Amino acid sequence: MIFSKYLIRVNYPHTPISVKVFNQTFRGDEVKVEVERAWIGVRVRDILGNPIKDADVSILYGTIPLGKARTDANGMARFEKLVKLPIYTVHVRYGTNEVKASARPNEIVEVKSNVLQISNPQAYLKYIVAAAIIAVVVVISVKLISYVRSVF
Structure with missing residues (x-):
């Protein structure tokens, strides 16, 4: 490798999403890249405000899926190991009902579904x-x- 200035682009794992882009002068040393991590919590409730268990929750960046989880008995789904991006799309499916919302890194987003869960x-x-x-x-x-x- 020639000692020179290079453009380094770090993509989100298995996606075309660039999470870090910078110029680096290469002198033969190891190049370390630190990427900020993030988490998101999604709380899913029915029309009466009761938690919905076993709803399918997906986190996306645009149309690119980043993770899937199911809600627990408290209606919570957690995504702990995300790379920090400016905003995420939350997609919740419970039965035939689907709801989309936006979430920012390191926050809990409340999603209200138009269903009534009788537990x-x-x-x-x-x-x-x-x-x-x-x-x-x-x-x-x-x-x-x-x-x-x-x-x-």
Whole structure:
């Protein structure tokens, strides 16, 4: 290698994203490059503000995927080993519902999904039974009123 000035470009692993570009005069020594690291936390909630477990969360830079994770019982997904970039795109998928948001390095971003997650159906069982009974009573009442009107 000729001792000269070189342009050094460091890309994000396995992507064409340049994270560091600089000129370096090469004199035969080892060239060290330090790249800043970052983390992102993503908290996913349903329409009532309850955490959503097992949502698929992806971190992208533009359209280039950088990582994937699933939310835990608290609705959190963590990305600990990212190279610091100016802004990231967060893509959340839960069932058929998809939400996108933007995130900055070293922050927790809140994502609200337009779904309702019922993690404990037993807690809602009495309300479901009550609604079913009310629906049956209303249907029977309407039929009875229709019958009475047709007879008289």
